[in-house]
Every structure is written in C-alpha cells, then in structure tokens.
Amino acid sequence: MHIVVCIKQVPDSAQIRVHPVTNTIMRQGVPAIINPFDLAAIEEALQLKDRYGARVTVLTMGPPQAEAALRKAIAYGADDVVLLTDRAFAGADTLATSFALAQAIRKLGEEEAVDLVMTGKQTIDGDTAQVGPGIAKRLDLQLLTYVSEITDLDLSAGKITVQRRSEGGVQVIKTRLPALITMLESSNTIRFASMPNMFRAERQVVPQWNRDRAGIEDASKIGLKGSPTVVSKIFTPRPSSQRAKMVGADLDATGVANAVLDVLSSDHPRFAREIGLVTP
Amino acid sequence: MTEKFDAIVVGAGPAGNAAAYTLASAGLDVLQLERGETPGTKNVQGAILYSDALERIIPDFRNDAPLERHVIEQRMWVLDEDSFIGTSYRSDAFNSESPNRYTILRAPFDKWFSEKVRAAGALVICETTVTELLQENGRVVGVRTDREDGDIYADVVILADGVNSLLAKKAGFHGELDPKNVALAVKEIHFLSEEIIQSRFNIKGNEGVVIEIAGAVTHGMVGTAFLYTNRESITLGIGCLLSDFKKSGVAPYTLLEELKNHPAIIPLIEGGEMKEYAAHLIPEGGYKAVPRLYGEGWMIAGDSAGLVNAVHREGSNLAMTSGRLAAETVISLKGKGLPCTQANLGIYKAALDGSFVMKDLKKYRQLPEILHGNPHFFSVYPQLLNRAAHTMLTVDGEDKHSKEKTVRNSFVEHRSLFGLVGDAFRMWRATR
Ligand SMILES: Cc1cc2nc3c(=O)[nH]c(=O)nc-3n(C[C@H](O)[C@H](O)[C@@H](O)COP(=O)(O)OP(=O)(O)OC[C@H]3O[C@@H](n4cnc5c(N)ncnc54)[C@H](O)[C@@H]3O)c2cc1C
Numbered sequence: 001m002h003i004v005v006c007i008k009q010v011p012d013s014a015q016i017r018v019h020p021v022t023n024t025i026m027r028q029g030v031p032a033i034i035n036p037f038d039l040a041a042i043e044e045a046l047q048l049k050d051r052y053g054a055r056v057t058v059l060t061m062g063p064p065q066a067e068a069a070l071r072k073a074i075a076y077g078a079d080d081v082v083l084l085t086d087r088a089f090a091g092a093d094t095l096a097t098s099f100a101l102a103q104a105i106r107k108l109g110e111e112e113a114v115d116l117v118m119t120g121k122q123t124i125d126g127d128t129a130q131v132g133p134g135i136a137k138r139l140d141l142q143l144l145t146y147v148s149e150i151t152d153l154d155l156s157a158g159k160i161t162v163q164r165r166s167e168g169g170v171q172v173i174k175t176r177l178p179a180l181i182t183m184l185e186s187s188n189t190i191r192f193a194s195m196p197n198m199f200r201a202e203r204q205v206v207p208q209w210n211r212d213r214a215g216i217e218d219a220s221k222i223g224l225k226g227s228p229t230v231v232s233k234i235f236t237p238r239p240s241s242q243r244a245k246m247v248g249a250d251l252d253a254t255g256v257a258n259a260v261l262d263v264l265s266s267d268h269p270r271f272a273r274e275i276g277l278v279t280p
Numbered sequence: 281m282t283e284k285f286d287a288i289v290v291g292a293g294p295a296g297n298a299a300a301y302t303l304a305s306a307g308l309d310v311l312q313l314e315r316g317e318t319p320g321t322k323n324v325q326g327a328i329l330y331s332d333a334l335e336r337i338i339p340d341f342r343n344d345a346p347l348e349r350h351v352i353e354q355r356m357w358v359l360d361e362d363s364f365i366g367t368s369y370r371s372d373a374f375n376s377e378s379p380n381r382y383t384i385l386r387a388p389f390d391k392w393f394s395e396k397v398r399a400a401g402a403l404v405i406c407e408t409t410v411t412e413l414l415q416e417n418g419r420v421v422g423v424r425t426d427r428e429d430g431d432i433y434a435d436v437v438i439l440a441d442g443v444n445s446l447l448a449k450k451a452g453f454h455g456e457l458d459p460k461n462v463a464l465a466v467k468e469i470h471f472l473s474e475e476i477i478q479s480r481f482n483i484k485g486n487e488g489v490v491i492e493i494a495g496a497v498t499h500g501m502v503g504t505a506f507l508y509t510n511r512e513s514i515t516l517g518i519g520c521l522l523s524d525f526k527k528s529g530v531a532p533y534t535l536l537e538e539l540k541n542h543p544a545i546i547p548l549i550e551g552g553e554m555k556e557y558a559a560h561l562i563p564e565g566g567y568k569a570v571p572r573l574y575g576e577g578w579m580i581a582g583d584s585a586g587l588v589n590a591v592h593r594e595g596s597n598l599a600m601t602s603g604r605l606a607a608e609t610v611i612s613l614k615g616k617g618l619p620c621t622q623a624n625l626g627i628y629k630a631a632l633d634g635s636f637v638m639k640d641l642k643k644y645r646q647l648p649e650i651l652h653g654n655p656h657f658f659s660v661y662p663q664l665l666n667r668a669a670h671t672m673l674t675v676d677g678e679d680k681h682s683k684e685k686t687v688r689n690s691f692v693e694h695r696s697l698f699g700l701v702g703d704a705f706r707m708w709r710a711t712r
Pocket residue numbers: 006007008035037038059060061062091092093094095097101118119120121122123125126127128129130131132229231
C-alpha cells in the first residue's frame with residue numbers, strides 16, 4: 001500500500017507578535033511548524049503502516065526551508081519525502097496549489113500506485129480547506145473530509161471505512177480506494193520519534209522536485225499565473241452589536257421549537273416567508 | 281543497529297558549540313545532542329559576548345554572527361534608594377575594526393553558532409534529552425536519551441549541559457549545588473526604537489553601553505544588576521545568591537520590579553515594551569567549587585563545570601574556552617592513537633589551569649566567602665557612598681572641611697574604623 005501525505009509548513013500562529021512600533025505582524029523570527037492538522041494526517045498514515053504495512057511518502061510544496069518540515073516527517077517515521085520547490089510555484093492560490101500537488105502525486109504514482117492520499121482538514125494560515133478536495137477532484141479520488149478516525153481498511157477488497165464528523169454527529173462511511181482523506185486535528189497526537197529515526201531524519205537526502213521533475217508542462221496552471229484568487233482587502237471583523245436571545249428555557253422540546261419559530265417569524269419575516277413558515 | 285561516534289557533546293550552549301565545532305573541524309565524527317527545540321531556545325545570558333574566546337574558534341565570526349552593539353562605554357553604578365553614584369569609562373578606541381565586546385541576544389546567537397557546527401560536519405540532533413551516561417566497568421561509553429532505542433556510544437562524552445548538570449550529578453561526578461554557590465538571575469528585554477536608544481545613551485550606529493549596578497536594589501543580598509543596550513532593545517536584569525533569596529524571602533521578580541522603578545533606571549527604559557522575561561541560575565562558587573573536570577571517557581565544560589567569573593560577569597567566554605580545550609584534548613589524543621582514559625585526559629585540566637579560565641578563578645578564590653561573611657558590602661556601603669556624594673555636592677553654606685568630617689563620621693559610625701580597615705584589607709587580598 002502506498003500512502004501520500006501532503007503537509008504544509010506554516011508560521012506558528014501562537015508565536016506571531018505584533019511589532020510594538022509599527023503595529024505590523026512580525027513574521028520574521030516566528031518559528032515554522034508543520035500545520036497541526038497535517039501532523040494528525042501523518043500520524044494516521046503511520047498507524048495504517050503499523051497495522052497493515054505501507055509505504056508512506058510525505059509531500060510538500062514550498063520554499064527550500066520547508067525541507068525542515070520533511071525532515072521532521074522522516075523522524076516520525078515517513079519512508080520517503082518530496083519537496084516540490086520551484087520559483088514558478090510562488091504565489092499559488094488553492095487552485096494552483098492543488099494542481100501542482102496533484103501532478104506530483106501522479107508522478108509518485110508512476111513509481112508505485114497510490115492507494116490513499118491524506119491531507120489536513122485545513123491550514124492555520126490560509127484556512128481555506130480547499131487543497132485536499134482540489135487534489136481529489138483532479139485525481140478522481142473518492143473524497144472523505146473531516147475524518148476523525150480510520151476504522152478499517154480492506155486492501156484486497158479495496159475498501160476503506162472512516163468516521164467523519166458532520167454537523168449532525170458522526171458518520172461512518174465506507175468507500176473504495178483510491179481515496180483522499182482530510183484529517184481533523186483532534187483525531188490523534190503525533191508519536192515521539194525514535195532515536196534511529198532521528199538519525200535517519202538528519203542523514204536522508206531530501207529530493208527536490210522542480211516543475212519539470214513533477215511533470216508539469218503547462219506553466220499557466222501554476223504559481224501566480226495559475227492563481228485567479230485576488231485578496232483585495234484584509235480587515236478585522238467588527239463584533240456584532242446584536243445581543244443573543246434566550247427563549248423557552250423552561251419548555252419541553254416542542255415548546256422550544258415553537259418558541260424559536262415565533263422569534264424567527266417576528267424578527268426575520270423575509271426568512272420566515274422563504275422557508276414557508278408564514279404564507280405571503 | 282548501534283550508533284557509535286568519536287565524541288558525543290551534550291548541550292548546544294557556548295561550551296557545547298565550541299567543543300562540537302572544534303571536533304568536527306578536525307574531521308572527527310561528532311554527535312551533539314540538545315534538549316531544546318533548537319539551540320538557544322532554553323538559554324539565558326545578559327548578554328555580553330567577549331570576542332577573544334570566540335575569535336580563537338571562529339576567527340571571522342564578525343562577518344555573519346548576529347551581534348547587537350559593540351560596547352564603547354561601561355558604567356558602574358552604586359545605587360541608594362533614590363540616587364546613584366558611579367563611574368564610567370568610554371573610549372573611542374573601542375570603535376576599532378575588531379571590537380572586544382558585543383551585546384548579543386542568545387537565541388539568534390546560539391542558532392548562528394549551531395549552524396556553524398553543522399557546517400563543520402557535526403551531526404546535531406535537537407529535542408532530545410540525555411537522561412544518563414552509559415557506563416561499563418567504571419568507564420563512560422556513551423549516553424542514553426529519552427527516545428526509544430536511545431542508547432548511543434562514543435569514545436568520549438563531553439558534558440556541556442549547563443549549570444546544575446543533572447547528568448554529572450546522576451553519574452556521581454559531583455554533588456548537589458550549594459545554594460551559597462549559585463545565583464538566581466532574572467532579566468527582561470524591553471523593546472525601544474534604535475533612535476531612542478541612540479539618543480538616550482548618547483551613542484551612534486552600533487555603539488553600545490553597559491551599566492553594571494550594585495547597591496540598594498539587592499536588599500543587601502549578595503548580588504548585582506545590569507543594563508545592556510541591544511540594537512532595538514534594552515536588557516535589564518538582576519541576580520542574587522540563591523541562599524540569600526531563601527533567607528530574605530524576597531522574590532526575584534520583586535527586585536526586578538524595584539530596579540525598573542528606580543529613578544536612575546526609569547528614564548532609560550521608559551516607553552519600552554517588555555517582550556521577554558527569563559530566569560536562570562549562574563554558578564558563582566568560583567575556584568573552590570569547581571568539581572572534578574574529567575574521568576574515564578568523560579570531560580565537563582562551561583557552566584556545568586562551574587566555570588564562571590562572577591566578579592567580571594564572564595561565563596560564556598569561559599564556557600567557549602573550556603569547550604574548545606576539551607575538544608583539543610580529544611583531537612590530540614586521537615592524533616596519537618591514544619584512548620580517552622582518565623590518565624590521558626589529564627591534559628584537559630592542565631590546559632585549563634594554564635589558561636585565563638583557572639587563573640582568573642584562582643585570583644578571586646577568596647571572594648565568595650568574604651562576600652557571604654560581609655553583607656554590609658551590599659547594604660551599608662552603597663548607602664554611605666551615596667550620602668557622602670550628596671553631602672559633598674550640596675552647597676548650603678557649610679564649609680568643605682566640616683562636610684568631609686560628616687562623611688568620615690558617617691562611615692565610622694556605621695562601620696567601625698576597625699571594620700573599615702578590615703574590609704579594605706579583605707577586599708585587597710581577595711582581588712589582588
Ligand atoms: C493569510 C492568507 C490568506 C490566504 N487566502 C487565500 C484565499 O482566500 N484564497 C486562496 O485561494 N488562497 C489563499 N491563500 C493562499 C493559500 O494559503 C495557499 O495558496 C495554498 O497553498 C494553501 O491553501 P491553504 O493554506 O488554505 O490550505 P488548505 O486548503 O486549508 O489546506 C488543506 C490541506 O492541504 C494540504 N496543503 C495545503 N498547502 C499545501 C502545500 N503547499 N503543500 C502540501 N500540502 C498542502 C495540507 O495537508 C493542508 O492541511 C492565503 C494565504 C494566506 C497566508
């Protein structure tokens with residue numbers, strides 16, 4: 001079984017400081033860490049490796065310094081790593097990022113077919129949660145987002161069963177491989193690397209793939225050129241001045257539901273009409 | 281698969297980095313282990329860097345080391361409650377091509393030094409704590425780490441794990457630190473713009489000022505305070521003997537708060553934003569507290585060996601020098617094909633004895649005891665000096681002769697004539 005885990009190196013947001021004089025965010029000197037959700041993905045992949053035997057390849061797209069994140073991944077127990085790095089990748093939005101990563105995963109699949117791709121749910125700096133689904137779409141993989149646990153994997157039947165957090169509760173989903181899973185952070189904690197793996201992390205060569213090596217011919221799909229997203233403005237959202245309302249604290253379930261509907265139809269008449277609560 | 285190295289260095293402070301760099305530069309197979317996330321994350325220093333010790337290891341360090349300011353002026357202040365008396369020495373000669381002292385911030389400095397160690401060819405592994413020394417037949421043969429399959433072997437282990445070396449204690453190389461021989465220091469970094477620092481301290485470019493402070497701020501405890509100018513910040517700290525803290529019950533941060541609110545300090549740090557607070561121990565037992573420095577398959581360097589000259593606030597230079605000398609000992613033995621036995625490692629001690637490290641510690645060997653026995657150095661004298669200055673500088677119609685007499689009397693009143701002469705003699709003997 002071949003598992004590819006995508007990770008991103010992000011600034012440790014807990015340690016970002018505001019410059020006391022200029023009031024700008026000081027990125028300089030802020031340590032870079034592996035996106036916490038991606039650590040959960042690495043750990044889940046390693047547990048699959050422990051349980052079923054697998055080759056775990058960890059992939060990142062980023063500047064040369066991102067090598068440090070890959071060395072950490074080796075220390076945890078990854079077998080191979082690839083650093084996708086090229087000036088041509090700079091300025092990528094989620095569209096261009098998922099395109100480049102998908103290409104690289106395709107390349108990796110040429111060596112050994114990829115059964116499972118894992119990503120974090122989202123990053124703590126970009127926060128979009130789009131890269132995983134973007135890769136799945138491009139590679140035509142079954143997509144399982146917000147996964148908290150992989151409960152079963154049947155390689156011979158090519159099936160995987162996971163628990164997925166949804167608004168209504170926990171869903172148990174079974175699907176076929178190859179699949180892409182985006183992991184929740186809380187699912188598990190990363191293991192403490194063994195001493196032999198610490199040595200391997202220091203000594204293993206980290207292969208750097210440029211655009212050509214990743215088999216990307218169309219330069220208009222990567223980097224700034226391949227990124228239609230424009231961040232036009234960044235601002236701090238104002239907290240809403242509206243107060244929260246408590247209704248029906250002493251009623252039974254039906255009573256509470258009715259009380260909520262009453263408030264909705266009086267405070268938001270248009271919404272109430274749209275959902276058919278009151279006839280126009 | 282067992283890993284075996286020519287040498288293992290424990291710790292990536294100045295002592296460990298000096299040792300690992302020197303060993304790796306000579307082509308030896310070196311492993312350096314550091315418990316911090318990266319070198320420097322756990323380390324605390326004022327910090328003044330003394331060029332000479334580093335120059336002997338990395339001669340062109342000025343090219344890329346993260347240095348803050350070179351020191352052109354040193355002030356010595358003795359504080360009373362609301363005044364200070366002091367001296368200062370400032371010289372344009374300190375603006376030479378290769379200045380003698382710099383202020384540094386340890387986090388970036390240690391990181392830089394560690395990169396040099398890696399570039400020299402040592403294997404540096406962080407986030408790994410050495411839990412004990414592996415011994416076979418009374419000989420240190422390697423280390424055990426806190427990781428799975430964590431035993432690693434080497435011909436020699438250099439302990440550079442800092443003050444209160446748990447490893448040396450566990451191995452029985454030295455006992456518990458005596459609270460009388462260790463100071464607890466706290467410090468803060470206050471950010472201020474470069475322009476403000478330059479104007480407040482009357483300096484230009486990267487020139488820097490150091491203020492060493494004694495007196496009322498230590499509540500009579502044996503200790504001193506300091507203020508250093510960095511490029512965009514000011515470091516302010518104070519430290520006293522642990523035994524005195526215990527006795528007085530005064531909390532270290534209380535001293536720092538009082539220091540910050542002293543009328544002599546307020547205008548220097550005003551408007552700054554406090555960014556970092558740190559506390560650390562300093563071994564100050566001096567010559568008499570230095571433990572055994574080597575044995576079968578091991579050597580100890582830097583703070584873990586108690587190599588600090590408290591009188592001159594020098595530590596990192598003794599650490600670097602001892603780390604380098606320990607490494608050179610290994611290199612010389614390896615060159616001759618000799619094993620790192622206790623008998624052969626004796627040249628490390630000899631090299632230290634022949635260097636400024638032991639000579640300076642020996643020079644001040646009586647001082648710790650004298651200071652313990654004479655608390656008035658830190659309480660009565662600062663007050664008397666300040667009052668004397670105040671009396672002499674107040675023009676109020678009283679004639680100078682009478683003023684001198686008042687001053688003289690106040691000294692004799694607080695400290696008998698016999699005591700004064702005794703103190704002078706003891707200090708002369710302890711520092712001669
Ligand atoms: C403050 C900020 C705001 C941004 N806003 C936008 C925006 O609004 N729209 C937009 O398109 N782009 C935006 N970007 C750029 C975006 O972060 C990057 O283009 C993209 O590399 C990753 O998107 P993400 O960080 O949101 O990842 P997500 O989609 O949140 O990441 C999900 C998972 O994908 C994987 N992954 C993500 N990036 C990589 C990578 N480089 N290498 C390997 N695996 C990876 C990880 O497993 C990660 O957990 C923003 C960046 C920043 C710093």
